[in-house]
Amino acid sequence: MDKTYNPQAIEQPWYEAWEASNYFAPSGAGSPYCIMIPPPNVTGNLHMGHAFQDTIMDALIRYHRMQGDNTLWQAGSDHAGIATQMVVERQLNAQGKTRHDLGRAAFIEQIWKWKQESGGHITRQLRRMGASLDWSRERFTMDEGLSEAVREVFVRLFEEGLIYRGKRLVNWDPVLHTAVSDLEVVSQEEDGQLWHFKYPLADGSGHVVVATTRPETMLGDTAVAVHPEDERYRHLIGKQIALPLTGRQIPVIADDYVDPAFGSGCVKITPAHDFNDYAMGSRHDLPMINIFTEDAKLNHAVPAQYRDLDRFEARTKVVTDLEALNLVVKIEPHKLMVPRGDRSHSVIEPLLTDQWFVKVEPLAQPAIEAVENGDIKFIPDNWKNTYFEWMRNIEDWCISRQIWWGHRIPAWYDEEGNIFVARCEADARAQARQKYGHDVALTQDSDVLDTWFSSALWPFSTLGWPEQTPDLETFYPTSVLVTGFDIIFFWVARMIMMGLKFTGQVPFKEVYIHGLVRDSHGQKMSKSKGNVLDPIDLIDGIDLDSLVSKRTAGLMQPDMAAKIETATRQEFPDGIPPFGTDALRFTFAALASTGRDIKFDLQRTEGYRNFCNKLWNAARYVLMNTEGNDCGQQGGELELSLADRWILSRLQATVQEVTQAIEHYRFDQAAQAIYEFTWNEYCDWYLELSKVVLNDDGSSATKLRGTRHTLVNVLESLLRLSHPLMPYITEEIWQRVAPLAGVNGDEGQESTRAAGDRTPEAATIMLQAYPTVDSTQIDHDSETEMHWVQSFILGVRTIRGEMNIPPGKPLPVLLANGSDQDARLLERHSGYLHALARLESTTWLDEPDSAPESATALVGEMKVLIPMAGLIDKDDELARLNKQVEKLEKDLVRTEGKLNNEHFVSKAPEAVVDKERQKVVEMKKSLDNLKQQILRIAAL
Structure with a gap:
């Protein structure tokens, strides 16, 4: 492995390999699991909301794929009627033309040409995010299959009297007409x-x-x-x-x-x-x-x-x-x-105009009952109340739009204004012929359907409806809809109504409602505020001048642009460094709580970039100590140390916690569990404890084999556990670790490949089994014993830190009030204690009160005493601590003065005021700790 973790070097090659190998396709085996992507606009660019939402969906998809489910994440995009028409019209305007100069047919042809050449930018960005959509099934709301579904639904609803044309008040845009x-x-x-x-x-x-x-x-x-x-x-x-x-x-x-x-x-x-x-x-x-x-x-x-x-x-x-x-x-x-x-x-x-409407009330009642009886569950549950409030006071839906790009309304008029609704013009002419006994001139309605009309059919039209296809039979109803609360009315409710009406089944079994991404101060991201972040910029990095230019782009007011530039230079004096996709995805997962808003803080992304680096360096350590060595791949007796048994037991608890969190859509808890196990237990403790065995010339072959086996197998399990959240780094490391862990990639994927069209050249972590709890490795005694070891080491380290003793200086330790169990544990694990606490010696005191002036830590009832004589200069240390107290007290007075200033509290953003209040709490806590430390040293 390279010495330095470089996400740019590994991410795109892996995605291209996955897609080329068709790994994102359903396996054809296992229980069906399906998510429909909320179709992004064909004109769109990836924003923070997309990136957050797609991270959640991809985590679910990768998790269920590894669980052995027959998993489909349906890809596709929306034709975005008004937005797309505006894009192409602007291009024409730049040439001094309008759509009317071209005429309807030529203008539509121009839009299709634009889509072919320039549309779909957001789908390329989704690939950058690692989204494992089945691109081979990609749909577009204007493709022929979906257009057929739209016409079928319109005609059936019209024939039942649920679609009508009438004059009613609508929102009218006088610029777009x-x-x-x-x-x-x-x-x-x-x-x-x-x-x-x-x-x-x-x-x-x-x-x-x-x-x-x-x-x-x-x-x-x-x-x-x-x-x-x-x-x-x-x-x-x-x-x-x-x-x-x-x-x-x-x-x-x-x-x-x-x-x-x-x-x-x-x-x-x-x-x-x-x-x-x-x-x-x-x-x-x-x-x-x-x-x-x-x-x-x-x-x-x-x-x-x-x-x-x-x-x-x-x-x-x-x-x-x-x-x-x-x-x-x-x-x-x-x-x-x-x-x-x-x-x-x-x-x-x-404006009062003639429009086409859907009579919604008859469709709403079954949709209300589907949520009332639990056929559809909202997560969190309270969002069902928002759904009910709107559905029980629902108005008829205006579905016509006076533009050219979209599904043209399948209605034709004769010269007297009679309406003939049909699936095609030939059927409309047949209706007119039946009415009049001869052919008459017909003109198709010039309006198109609201974009939300076609997207309301998305869960079943993408699977081939109105044909009863195998895909429809297998994947409908879909498993979960992942979306924001802002479109519960516009999309979620309409999908439920249309799904029940035309399939007799709900379109999805669960609706996971996530919050909206805001900036670190809780403000909505907007161009005018200059607080918009581009996910791709966070992945690739962006220099300061480019960032300022992007943030001020499109702002006509010079004073506003100047304010945004100043704020940007203060917040990002060096621009944004490249964090990579995995760090960004992990940030989103860690923020995915049940709250309404998600405050995105770039410092957390930086922290998770460090986390990725920590995992990378841990893997390098494991490989350096296991490659070319006997790790038990071929069997052989394993002697497991306390540290081995402890980390295996802690792994089982982590697997259980992460699995339960994902199953309950608590991605924040899953991310936290993975982070704490990886950083605090595996890296900070186990890797250090493993050195005691690996560096001991007296370690037996079985003990060495046991530790190496544990090193690679726990890491391999951790990589599979983390893969849904961090797909790239886990794949890169897994490819090197899996052989050492005895993982046979081809055998592990045999059942999956048998039903799918995948190339067998290389194994991939994404098709391995997700970790499950092995109850035989849960060892509470080892965890209790390791807790004793950790408490001892932490006690010594705390004294070092408080007394400013150099970390490498060996320390003599005196022990008092210990039990027989403490004595046995001390003898059994002295190797760990001497190595990690840097002990010079350990001595039991016959008379506890006879100890010289010492700093003390407690391990249960046992006292761990470190004599201070010769270790610190008492006067110098007191002077240093008093200087820290003096500085902290000045800072506290200044911050409290700011909070006592009514002008500051009333004018500053709430998040800024809260931050200052938190600083006061932290400073008071630090002062208290320093003063206690001074008393302890003064008493020596």
Whole structure:
């Protein structure tokens, strides 16, 4: 092995070898286990959320593959209707063209060409993350098989009356000229104004005051609403308002929705341009007047002077005209949530348009029952409440989009507007012929389906539905869905509804909901904040200038870009070093708790890079001491030392803990167990203890064989245990260790290869059996005995550290209050104690009180005493410690002063304040330890 761990040298060669050998394909043997990847957008790039989610899925897939399950991780990507169309349109715009210059057919052809050449970048990045998807089965939501499934579902739902076309209020993007889903709308708080207007009563008896943040919409008002029990306005209910500027009269209506305590208690109702008003307008059968065009200009439903004005220009003119009529009461600053399109960034307009809808309520009830009766389990369980809340208050789903890229709605119209829904145009023409008795001209609907419509079919359409394929029979229902809580409504619920409707079975048995990745301060990652991290940059590393450039890219405001650059240079003065994929994956696993948010801290990745390095160096030590030696591969008697028996027993406990953690989706606990066993037990203790046997000329052949056998076999098991989280480093080391551990790769994979199409040239760790607990190696007596040895050694080491004694200096040790058992253990394990505690001698005291001035440690009831005479200069040591106390007390005063500063506590991010509070706790603890140490030395 190379002296230095270099992830860049091993990762890509191994992935290419795995993929070329078709190791990611299902084996055809064992119990089916299947995960469907949430299909990433074909336009997308890997972000931290993807990398986190894919690490979890790959860990599950690799774990179950090693368990011998017939494992499939279905690969694929989403056509991402709006996003993909925007990408290609921008390319055309750069050439001075629009999609309309090309026409629909040529534009679609251009998108397919772009996908072939440039799409799928994220799938290449997934390979960098070590994702063991079965790429040979990769699907695309616009491929022919999935398109057939989409048409089939649409037609069946239409025929059952569950799909209909109607005029309803939708989120309208005036830049993209299409309806968009709630997920594509980002509401953010912005500074605005609240205008208070007088609305005169038509009979001239007075007026009411209404408040609005959108004055231009008053031109579409069709009522003023008050609460039915509001004494101020009950006498006005049923009266007419002379709506200013319009020449129309509108009624005063009563509705419980109105909050009498908000504003004046009178609310203007614009049913065609506000979702709450739409609901009220439907209840009261109010006229719904659409006043906007597709690009949010005023249309011909308003007085002539406002027509063709942009909505914000119209706002200014409406306010000016009302001021001229002395109808403006006041204008005040107001914070409001503004809905913007996540791609166009334009203000979303609620708009009344003709769209296609799915009648969802009949589909929702079986989907609710599937979770209620346990057919589908949410993990953590509390997320089912979020699911129920939405499903029990579900609205019909707008599934049409006014763009060109996507599944075109399979509906055709004749000249009279009659609709013919069919699986193909020939079927639609046959329907028309049956209706009229002759052929008529038909035109297909120009809209396409919402991207979420095709992705709702993903679990079964990817497996070949509507055909009843062997894959569908084997892998459906799938095992688990891994996803974020933010798309429980948009994707999870719809997959459950569609799966039950068209297969009669749930699409997955469990839903593991993970948190969202945020920065180390708990802030959402965003370009404008400059806190976005690119997973590939963490894997490969990136220099400071490139990192700054990426973080400020696309920011138009120079002041914002300057702030981000300054922050970046402070946080990463040397850029980001290459951590490698395994360290990043292990970080994600360690953060995968049951919490809603995941605070990603680069220091943890650096720590796990060190962990990988520790494992690498441990493997080098093992190989240097076992290669070319008898490790028991060919049999032979093994004499196991206490350390051998202890580490084997601890391995069994770790295997059990890791297995249970993965089975319960506690990847954080699995990572912690692997880390603690590897670093604290195997590396820091066992490898050091093994040197006592290996370096002792008096060790017998059976004892040497026993220790070498334990070294390689525990490491080999540890590599298999860690492989789902760290695939690359474990494969690289395993290839060298496996032969020493007597692992026959070809035999180990025989049953797997027999049913699959794999090349047999090389064994791979990914197809080996996952470790299981061997109860015969659980040895509680050895663990108890080793605890005694460790306590003794740690006691001596603690005294060394506290008294500032050089680590290599041999120490005389006096022992008192020991039992017969202590005496036996001392004699039996003196080799370990002398070697690891660096002892000069051990002497039992007949009279415990006769010990000279000593530092003391306890091992149970036994005292371990180290005489201080000649070991330290008491005065120098006290001076050193008092200097540390003085510095720490100054730091404590400064930090407490900061926390007592109300301005700092109120203005600084909560995470920063918490960090300062934690520093105070740690400093107080350190001061207490130092002062106790001073008292001990002073007493010598």
